Amino acid sequence: MMDRIFEARNLSRSYGGVCALWLPEFQVERGECVALTGRNGSGKSTLLRLLAFLEQPDAGTLHYYGSTTDPRRDITLLLQDPYLLKCSVFKNVTLGLRLRGETDHLEERYRAAMQDAGFEDPMALADRTQAMLSGGERQRVALASRLALSPRVLLLDEPTAHVDAASEEIIYASVRACLNRGVTILCATHDRTLFDFLDAREVVLRPRS
Amino acid sequence: MGYFADGFSQAADLLLHMDDATMSAIEATLVSTSWALAIAALLGLPLGFVLGYTNFPGKRALRLISDTLLAFPTVLIGLLVYVLITARGPLGSFGLLFTLPGMVIGQTILALPIIVSWTAQAVENLDARCRQTLLTLGASRTQTALLTLCEIRYDLGMVCVQAFGRVVTEVGVAMMLGGNIRYSTRTMTTAISLETSKGEFAQGIALGLVLLLIAFVVNALLTWLKRKGGK
Numbered sequence: 001m002m003d004r005i006f007e008a009r010n011l012s013r014s015y016g017g018v019c020a021l022w023l024p025e026f027q028v029e030r031g032e033c034v035a036l037t038g039r040n041g042s043g044k045s046t047l048l049r050l051l052a053f054l055e056q057p058d059a060g061t062l063h064y065y066g067s068t069t070d071p072r073r074d075i076t077l078l079l080q081d082p083y084l085l086k087c088s089v090f091k092n093v094t095l096g097l098r099l100r101g102e103t104d105h106l107e108e109r110y111r112a113a114m115q116d117a118g119f120e121d122p123m124a125l126a127d128r129t130q131a132m133l134s135g136g137e138r139q140r141v142a143l144a145s146r147l148a149l150s151p152r153v154l155l156l157d158e159p160t161a162h163v164d165a166a167s168e169e170i171i172y173a174s175v176r177a178c179l180n181r182g183v184t185i186l187c188a189t190h191d192r193t194l195f196d197f198l199d200a201r202e203v204v205l206r207p208r209s
Numbered sequence: 210m211g212y213f214a215d216g217f218s219q220a221a222d223l224l225l226h227m228d229d230a231t232m233s234a235i236e237a238t239l240v241s242t243s244w245a246l247a248i249a250a251l252l253g254l255p256l257g258f259v260l261g262y263t264n265f266p267g268k269r270a271l272r273l274i275s276d277t278l279l280a281f282p283t284v285l286i287g288l289l290v291y292v293l294i295t296a297r298g299p300l301g302s303f304g305l306l307f308t309l310p311g312m313v314i315g316q317t318i319l320a321l322p323i324i325v326s327w328t329a330q331a332v333e334n335l336d337a338r339c340r341q342t343l344l345t346l347g348a349s350r351t352q353t354a355l356l357t358l359c360e361i362r363y364d365l366g367m368v369c370v371q372a373f374g375r376v377v378t379e380v381g382v383a384m385m386l387g388g389n390i391r392y393s394t395r396t397m398t399t400a401i402s403l404e405t406s407k408g409e410f411a412q413g414i415a416l417g418l419v420l421l422l423i424a425f426v427v428n429a430l431l432t433w434l435k436r437k438g439g440k
Contacts, residue, residue: 054344077345083338096346
Protein backbone atom coordinates (compact mmCIF):
# COMPACT_ATOMS: atom_id res chain seq x y z
CA MET A 1 0.00 0.00 0.00
CA MET A 2 1.23 3.45 -0.87
CA ASP A 3 1.98 6.00 1.84
CA ARG A 4 -0.93 8.43 1.65
CA ILE A 5 -0.45 12.07 2.66
CA PHE A 6 -3.76 13.72 1.64
CA GLU A 7 -7.19 12.22 1.36
CA ALA A 8 -10.33 14.21 0.56
CA ARG A 9 -13.95 13.22 -0.02
CA ASN A 10 -16.87 15.30 -1.26
CA LEU A 11 -14.91 18.47 -0.69
CA SER A 12 -16.70 21.69 -1.48
CA ARG A 13 -16.10 25.38 -0.92
CA SER A 14 -18.31 28.31 -1.88
CA TYR A 15 -17.87 32.05 -1.77
CA GLY A 16 -21.00 34.18 -1.52
CA GLY A 17 -23.19 31.28 -2.61
CA VAL A 18 -21.06 30.53 -5.68
CA CYS A 19 -19.47 27.09 -5.69
CA ALA A 20 -15.71 27.52 -6.17
CA LEU A 21 -14.71 23.91 -5.68
CA TRP A 22 -16.35 20.55 -5.72
CA LEU A 23 -14.16 17.49 -5.51
CA PRO A 24 -15.79 14.07 -4.95
CA GLU A 25 -12.56 12.19 -4.30
CA PHE A 26 -8.89 13.08 -4.12
CA GLN A 27 -5.79 11.32 -2.81
CA VAL A 28 -2.11 12.18 -2.87
CA GLU A 29 0.72 9.83 -1.97
CA ARG A 30 3.84 10.91 -0.10
CA GLY A 31 6.58 12.13 -2.47
CA GLU A 32 4.17 12.31 -5.39
CA CYS A 33 3.90 15.18 -7.85
CA VAL A 34 0.36 16.17 -8.79
CA ALA A 35 -0.51 18.73 -11.44
CA LEU A 36 -3.91 20.36 -10.87
CA THR A 37 -5.35 21.46 -14.17
CA GLY A 38 -8.67 22.76 -15.36
CA ARG A 39 -10.27 25.89 -16.70
CA ASN A 40 -10.08 29.22 -14.89
CA GLY A 41 -12.57 29.08 -12.04
CA SER A 42 -12.45 25.32 -11.72
CA GLY A 43 -11.15 25.59 -8.14
CA LYS A 44 -7.41 24.96 -8.41
CA SER A 45 -6.38 27.87 -6.18
CA THR A 46 -9.21 27.13 -3.78
CA LEU A 47 -8.08 23.51 -3.44
CA LEU A 48 -4.52 24.65 -2.73
CA ARG A 49 -5.73 27.01 0.01
CA LEU A 50 -7.71 24.17 1.57
CA LEU A 51 -4.70 21.83 1.38
CA ALA A 52 -2.56 24.55 2.99
CA PHE A 53 -5.14 24.76 5.81
CA LEU A 54 -5.60 28.47 5.17
CA GLU A 55 -9.34 27.88 4.80
CA GLN A 56 -11.86 25.29 5.88
CA PRO A 57 -14.11 23.42 3.44
CA ASP A 58 -17.85 24.07 3.64
CA ALA A 59 -18.53 20.36 3.34
CA GLY A 60 -16.65 17.09 2.97
CA THR A 61 -13.57 15.76 4.68
CA LEU A 62 -9.89 16.51 4.22
CA HIS A 63 -7.27 14.45 6.03
CA TYR A 64 -3.57 15.17 6.20
CA TYR A 65 -1.42 12.23 7.34
CA GLY A 66 1.65 14.22 8.21
CA SER A 67 4.18 13.96 10.97
CA THR A 68 3.20 16.92 13.11
CA THR A 69 0.08 18.03 14.90
CA ASP A 70 0.19 21.39 13.09
CA PRO A 71 0.05 20.70 9.32
CA ARG A 72 1.10 24.28 8.60
CA ARG A 73 4.60 23.37 9.82
CA ASP A 74 4.85 20.74 7.06
CA ILE A 75 2.97 22.44 4.25
CA THR A 76 3.68 25.69 2.51
CA LEU A 77 1.99 27.41 -0.41
CA LEU A 78 3.54 29.67 -3.02
CA LEU A 79 0.81 32.06 -4.17
CA GLN A 80 0.21 32.72 -7.84
CA ASP A 81 1.34 36.34 -7.56
CA PRO A 82 3.52 36.20 -4.46
CA TYR A 83 3.73 39.02 -1.95
CA LEU A 84 7.06 40.09 -0.51
CA LEU A 85 7.11 42.10 2.70
CA LYS A 86 8.51 45.63 2.77
CA CYS A 87 11.90 44.52 4.02
CA SER A 88 15.10 43.06 2.59
CA VAL A 89 15.33 39.86 0.53
CA PHE A 90 17.25 38.26 3.41
CA LYS A 91 14.47 39.04 5.89
CA ASN A 92 11.82 37.83 3.45
CA VAL A 93 13.56 34.52 2.82
CA THR A 94 14.30 33.85 6.50
CA LEU A 95 10.95 35.15 7.81
CA GLY A 96 9.33 31.72 8.08
CA LEU A 97 12.33 30.37 10.00
CA ARG A 98 12.27 33.31 12.41
CA LEU A 99 8.53 32.88 12.91
CA ARG A 100 9.21 29.30 13.95
CA GLY A 101 11.96 30.38 16.29
CA GLU A 102 14.62 28.65 14.16
CA THR A 103 17.16 31.45 14.28
CA ASP A 104 20.39 29.39 14.16
CA HIS A 105 22.52 29.48 11.01
CA LEU A 106 20.11 31.86 9.28
CA GLU A 107 22.72 33.04 6.79
CA GLU A 108 23.63 29.49 5.75
CA ARG A 109 19.98 28.56 5.36
CA TYR A 110 19.37 31.75 3.39
CA ARG A 111 22.22 30.91 1.01
CA ALA A 112 21.01 27.33 0.55
CA ALA A 113 17.40 28.32 -0.12
CA MET A 114 18.39 31.05 -2.55
CA GLN A 115 20.74 28.71 -4.40
CA ASP A 116 17.94 26.13 -4.58
CA ALA A 117 15.83 28.85 -6.18
CA GLY A 118 18.56 29.41 -8.78
CA PHE A 119 20.41 32.45 -7.44
CA GLU A 120 24.14 32.07 -7.99
CA ASP A 121 25.17 34.85 -5.59
CA PRO A 122 22.51 35.07 -2.85
CA MET A 123 24.38 37.62 -0.75
CA ALA A 124 24.35 40.11 -3.63
CA LEU A 125 20.58 40.34 -3.25
CA ALA A 126 20.38 40.08 0.52
CA ASP A 127 19.86 43.79 1.21
CA ARG A 128 17.64 44.56 -1.75
CA THR A 129 13.94 45.26 -1.26
CA GLN A 130 11.13 43.87 -3.41
CA ALA A 131 10.95 47.13 -5.38
CA MET A 132 14.50 46.47 -6.61
CA LEU A 133 13.71 43.01 -8.04
CA SER A 134 12.37 41.94 -11.42
CA GLY A 135 9.13 39.93 -11.62
CA GLY A 136 11.07 36.68 -12.11
CA GLU A 137 13.40 37.45 -9.20
CA ARG A 138 10.45 38.23 -6.93
CA GLN A 139 8.86 34.89 -7.80
CA ARG A 140 12.09 33.04 -7.11
CA VAL A 141 12.71 34.91 -3.85
CA ALA A 142 9.19 33.92 -2.77
CA LEU A 143 10.00 30.33 -3.76
CA ALA A 144 13.25 30.51 -1.77
CA SER A 145 11.32 31.68 1.31
CA ARG A 146 9.24 28.48 1.07
CA LEU A 147 12.22 26.24 0.34
CA ALA A 148 14.01 27.65 3.41
CA LEU A 149 11.33 25.99 5.54
CA SER A 150 12.28 22.52 4.20
CA PRO A 151 8.60 21.66 3.68
CA ARG A 152 7.29 18.12 3.37
CA VAL A 153 4.55 19.37 1.05
CA LEU A 154 5.06 22.20 -1.42
CA LEU A 155 1.94 23.71 -2.96
CA LEU A 156 2.48 25.85 -6.03
CA ASP A 157 -0.14 28.06 -7.62
CA GLU A 158 0.82 28.81 -11.23
CA PRO A 159 4.50 29.24 -10.33
CA THR A 160 5.53 30.19 -13.87
CA ALA A 161 2.57 32.41 -14.75
CA HIS A 162 4.33 35.78 -14.38
CA VAL A 163 7.93 35.02 -15.26
CA ASP A 164 10.13 35.08 -18.35
CA ALA A 165 11.51 31.97 -20.08
CA ALA A 166 14.82 32.07 -18.19
CA SER A 167 13.14 32.22 -14.76
CA GLU A 168 10.69 29.54 -15.89
CA GLU A 169 13.53 27.07 -16.48
CA ILE A 170 15.10 27.88 -13.14
CA ILE A 171 11.77 27.30 -11.39
CA TYR A 172 11.33 23.96 -13.23
CA ALA A 173 14.76 22.88 -12.00
CA SER A 174 14.08 24.01 -8.40
CA VAL A 175 10.80 22.15 -8.25
CA ARG A 176 12.37 19.05 -9.81
CA ALA A 177 15.13 19.17 -7.16
CA CYS A 178 12.51 19.33 -4.39
CA LEU A 179 10.74 16.33 -5.87
CA ASN A 180 14.02 14.42 -5.95
CA ARG A 181 14.44 15.15 -2.23
CA GLY A 182 11.10 13.47 -1.53
CA VAL A 183 8.96 16.59 -1.12
CA THR A 184 5.33 16.06 -2.11
CA ILE A 185 4.37 18.62 -4.73
CA LEU A 186 0.96 19.81 -5.84
CA CYS A 187 1.04 22.36 -8.58
CA ALA A 188 -1.86 24.25 -10.14
CA THR A 189 -0.77 25.04 -13.66
CA HIS A 190 -1.73 25.64 -17.25
CA ASP A 191 1.91 25.09 -18.21
CA ARG A 192 2.08 21.63 -19.82
CA THR A 193 5.87 21.90 -20.14
CA LEU A 194 6.09 22.11 -16.35
CA PHE A 195 4.08 19.01 -15.58
CA ASP A 196 5.65 17.03 -18.42
CA PHE A 197 9.04 18.03 -17.00
CA LEU A 198 7.97 16.95 -13.52
CA ASP A 199 6.33 13.80 -14.83
CA ALA A 200 3.34 14.74 -12.71
CA ARG A 201 0.03 12.93 -12.29
CA GLU A 202 -2.67 15.15 -13.74
CA VAL A 203 -5.85 15.84 -11.79
CA VAL A 204 -8.38 17.78 -13.85
CA LEU A 205 -10.74 19.94 -11.81
CA ARG A 206 -14.15 20.74 -13.22
CA PRO A 207 -16.67 23.30 -12.03
CA ARG A 208 -19.80 21.72 -10.53
CA SER A 209 -22.46 21.70 -13.26
CA MET B 210 1.25 97.64 0.06
CA GLY B 211 3.61 99.51 2.35
CA TYR B 212 2.07 98.17 5.54
CA PHE B 213 2.33 94.64 4.10
CA ALA B 214 6.06 95.02 3.49
CA ASP B 215 6.43 96.63 6.93
CA GLY B 216 4.61 93.64 8.40
CA PHE B 217 7.13 91.24 6.86
CA SER B 218 10.04 93.36 7.98
CA GLN B 219 8.76 93.53 11.56
CA ALA B 220 7.94 89.82 11.48
CA ALA B 221 11.52 89.01 10.53
CA ASP B 222 12.66 91.24 13.40
CA LEU B 223 10.38 89.45 15.89
CA LEU B 224 11.66 86.04 14.80
CA LEU B 225 15.31 87.02 14.68
CA HIS B 226 15.17 88.57 18.14
CA MET B 227 13.07 85.71 19.46
CA ASP B 228 10.30 87.98 20.74
CA ASP B 229 8.85 86.62 24.00
CA ALA B 230 5.19 86.73 22.98
CA THR B 231 5.92 85.11 19.60
CA MET B 232 8.06 82.37 21.13
CA SER B 233 5.44 81.75 23.82
CA ALA B 234 2.73 81.24 21.16
CA ILE B 235 4.98 78.84 19.24
CA GLU B 236 5.79 76.92 22.42
CA ALA B 237 2.13 76.71 23.53
CA THR B 238 1.17 75.42 20.07
CA LEU B 239 3.87 72.78 19.90
CA VAL B 240 3.36 71.59 23.50
CA SER B 241 -0.43 71.25 23.27
CA THR B 242 -0.32 69.67 19.80
CA SER B 243 2.37 67.18 20.79
CA TRP B 244 0.48 66.07 23.90
CA ALA B 245 -2.79 65.80 21.97
CA LEU B 246 -1.13 63.79 19.23
CA ALA B 247 0.63 61.47 21.68
CA ILE B 248 -2.60 60.70 23.57
CA ALA B 249 -4.65 60.35 20.36
CA ALA B 250 -2.02 58.03 18.84
CA LEU B 251 -1.85 55.91 22.00
CA LEU B 252 -5.62 55.42 21.91
CA GLY B 253 -6.30 55.70 18.19
CA LEU B 254 -3.67 53.46 16.62
CA PRO B 255 -4.76 50.27 18.46
CA LEU B 256 -8.45 51.13 18.03
CA GLY B 257 -8.00 51.82 14.31
CA PHE B 258 -5.98 48.64 13.83
CA VAL B 259 -8.65 46.50 15.52
CA LEU B 260 -11.35 48.25 13.49
CA GLY B 261 -9.55 47.58 10.21
CA TYR B 262 -8.11 44.15 10.96
CA THR B 263 -10.92 42.27 12.66
CA ASN B 264 -14.48 41.48 11.72
CA PHE B 265 -17.18 41.80 14.35
CA PRO B 266 -20.87 42.72 14.50
CA GLY B 267 -21.31 46.48 14.43
CA LYS B 268 -17.97 47.11 12.70
CA ARG B 269 -19.56 49.01 9.81
CA ALA B 270 -21.56 51.20 12.20
CA LEU B 271 -18.42 52.02 14.21
CA ARG B 272 -16.55 52.81 11.02
CA LEU B 273 -19.36 55.11 9.91
CA ILE B 274 -19.31 56.94 13.25
CA SER B 275 -15.54 57.32 13.14
CA ASP B 276 -15.64 58.58 9.54
CA THR B 277 -18.42 61.03 10.41
CA LEU B 278 -16.35 62.41 13.29
CA LEU B 279 -13.64 63.31 10.79
CA ALA B 280 -15.83 66.26 9.87
CA PHE B 281 -16.41 67.27 13.53
CA PRO B 282 -16.31 71.11 13.53
CA THR B 283 -13.60 72.33 15.90
CA VAL B 284 -15.89 74.92 17.46
CA LEU B 285 -18.37 72.17 18.29
CA ILE B 286 -15.61 70.15 19.95
CA GLY B 287 -14.67 73.33 21.79
CA LEU B 288 -18.25 73.85 22.90
CA LEU B 289 -18.73 70.25 24.11
CA VAL B 290 -15.48 70.20 26.07
CA TYR B 291 -16.20 73.71 27.38
CA VAL B 292 -19.50 72.48 28.83
CA LEU B 293 -17.67 69.60 30.50
CA ILE B 294 -14.78 71.56 32.01
CA THR B 295 -16.44 74.88 32.83
CA ALA B 296 -16.75 75.64 36.55
CA ARG B 297 -20.36 74.38 36.60
CA GLY B 298 -19.61 71.35 34.41
CA PRO B 299 -19.04 67.77 35.59
CA LEU B 300 -15.24 68.21 35.35
CA GLY B 301 -15.28 71.79 36.57
CA SER B 302 -13.50 70.97 39.84
CA PHE B 303 -10.29 70.13 37.91
CA GLY B 304 -9.89 73.76 36.82
CA LEU B 305 -9.05 72.84 33.21
CA LEU B 306 -10.78 75.69 31.42
CA PHE B 307 -8.39 78.20 29.83
CA THR B 308 -5.38 75.97 30.51
CA LEU B 309 -3.11 73.98 28.19
CA PRO B 310 -4.44 70.61 29.52
CA GLY B 311 -7.97 71.81 28.69
CA MET B 312 -6.85 72.58 25.14
CA VAL B 313 -5.13 69.20 24.94
CA ILE B 314 -8.43 67.44 25.74
CA GLY B 315 -10.17 69.21 22.86
CA GLN B 316 -7.32 68.69 20.42
CA THR B 317 -7.12 64.99 21.35
CA ILE B 318 -10.81 64.67 20.48
CA LEU B 319 -10.07 66.39 17.18
CA ALA B 320 -7.13 64.08 16.34
CA LEU B 321 -8.66 60.81 17.55
CA PRO B 322 -11.13 60.14 14.68
CA ILE B 323 -8.43 61.03 12.14
CA ILE B 324 -6.06 58.47 13.63
CA VAL B 325 -8.75 55.77 14.12
CA SER B 326 -10.32 56.08 10.66
CA TRP B 327 -7.10 56.42 8.69
CA THR B 328 -5.39 53.60 10.58
CA ALA B 329 -8.38 51.34 9.85
CA GLN B 330 -8.18 52.45 6.21
CA ALA B 331 -4.45 51.67 6.05
CA VAL B 332 -5.08 48.14 7.37
CA GLU B 333 -7.95 47.58 4.95
CA ASN B 334 -5.88 48.86 2.03
CA LEU B 335 -3.06 46.43 2.73
CA ASP B 336 -2.77 43.78 0.02
CA ALA B 337 -4.82 40.72 1.03
CA ARG B 338 -1.92 38.51 -0.09
CA CYS B 339 0.14 39.81 2.83
CA ARG B 340 -1.94 37.95 5.43
CA GLN B 341 -2.08 34.81 3.26
CA THR B 342 1.68 34.93 2.76
CA LEU B 343 2.31 35.20 6.49
CA LEU B 344 0.00 32.26 7.16
CA THR B 345 1.67 30.13 4.47
CA LEU B 346 5.00 30.83 6.18
CA GLY B 347 3.57 29.41 9.38
CA ALA B 348 2.77 32.62 11.30
CA SER B 349 0.40 32.33 14.25
CA ARG B 350 -2.56 34.71 14.52
CA THR B 351 -0.65 36.99 16.88
CA GLN B 352 2.45 36.97 14.67
CA THR B 353 0.28 37.71 11.63
CA ALA B 354 -1.33 40.71 13.37
CA LEU B 355 2.03 42.07 14.56
CA LEU B 356 3.66 41.66 11.17
CA THR B 357 0.67 43.30 9.49
CA LEU B 358 1.17 46.24 11.84
CA CYS B 359 4.83 46.30 10.93
CA GLU B 360 3.98 46.19 7.22
CA ILE B 361 1.87 49.37 7.47
CA ARG B 362 4.37 51.21 9.70
CA TYR B 363 4.96 53.97 7.15
CA ASP B 364 1.22 54.43 6.64
CA LEU B 365 0.81 54.80 10.42
CA GLY B 366 3.57 57.42 10.39
CA MET B 367 1.65 59.28 7.68
CA VAL B 368 -1.55 59.08 9.71
CA CYS B 369 0.18 60.69 12.71
CA VAL B 370 1.83 63.38 10.60
CA GLN B 371 -1.50 64.27 8.99
CA ALA B 372 -3.25 64.39 12.36
CA PHE B 373 -0.47 66.69 13.64
CA GLY B 374 -0.99 68.96 10.64
CA ARG B 375 -4.72 69.14 11.32
CA VAL B 376 -4.34 69.90 15.04
CA VAL B 377 -1.50 72.41 14.77
CA THR B 378 -3.51 74.62 12.41
CA GLU B 379 -6.88 74.57 14.18
CA VAL B 380 -8.31 77.70 15.86
CA GLY B 381 -11.70 76.80 17.35
CA VAL B 382 -10.61 74.46 20.15
CA ALA B 383 -7.61 76.58 21.15
CA MET B 384 -9.70 79.75 21.23
CA MET B 385 -12.65 78.33 23.19
CA LEU B 386 -10.80 76.11 25.64
CA GLY B 387 -7.54 78.02 25.93
CA GLY B 388 -9.04 81.50 26.07
CA ASN B 389 -6.13 83.00 24.09
CA ILE B 390 -4.27 84.08 27.25
CA ARG B 391 -0.94 85.74 26.50
CA TYR B 392 2.16 83.82 27.64
CA SER B 393 -0.07 80.91 28.62
CA THR B 394 -2.60 79.47 26.20
CA ARG B 395 -2.15 81.77 23.22
CA THR B 396 -1.24 79.59 20.25
CA MET B 397 0.02 80.57 16.83
CA THR B 398 -3.41 80.41 15.23
CA THR B 399 -5.24 82.29 17.99
CA ALA B 400 -2.49 84.91 18.08
CA ILE B 401 -2.73 85.41 14.30
CA SER B 402 -6.48 85.79 14.63
CA LEU B 403 -6.18 88.33 17.47
CA GLU B 404 -3.36 90.39 16.02
CA THR B 405 -5.08 90.59 12.64
CA SER B 406 -8.29 91.82 14.26
CA LYS B 407 -6.23 94.54 15.96
CA GLY B 408 -4.62 95.53 12.67
CA GLU B 409 -1.21 94.42 14.00
CA PHE B 410 0.13 92.34 11.17
CA ALA B 411 3.75 91.89 12.20
CA GLN B 412 3.26 89.17 14.81
CA GLY B 413 0.55 87.56 12.69
CA ILE B 414 2.89 87.35 9.72
CA ALA B 415 5.74 86.08 11.89
CA LEU B 416 3.58 83.29 13.29
CA GLY B 417 2.13 82.63 9.84
CA LEU B 418 5.66 82.09 8.54
CA VAL B 419 6.38 79.63 11.35
CA LEU B 420 3.13 77.79 10.57
CA LEU B 421 4.15 77.64 6.92
CA LEU B 422 7.53 76.24 7.97
CA ILE B 423 5.79 73.60 10.08
CA ALA B 424 3.52 72.76 7.12
CA PHE B 425 6.63 72.40 4.95
CA VAL B 426 8.31 70.07 7.46
CA VAL B 427 5.10 68.03 7.82
CA ASN B 428 4.79 67.66 4.05
CA ALA B 429 8.46 66.79 3.65
CA LEU B 430 7.98 64.10 6.28
CA LEU B 431 4.86 62.83 4.48
CA THR B 432 6.72 62.64 1.17
CA TRP B 433 9.56 60.72 2.82
CA LEU B 434 7.13 58.31 4.49
CA LYS B 435 5.27 57.78 1.21
CA ARG B 436 8.53 56.95 -0.52
CA LYS B 437 9.60 54.59 2.25
CA GLY B 438 6.17 52.96 2.17
CA GLY B 439 6.44 52.37 -1.56
CA LYS B 440 3.48 54.59 -2.52
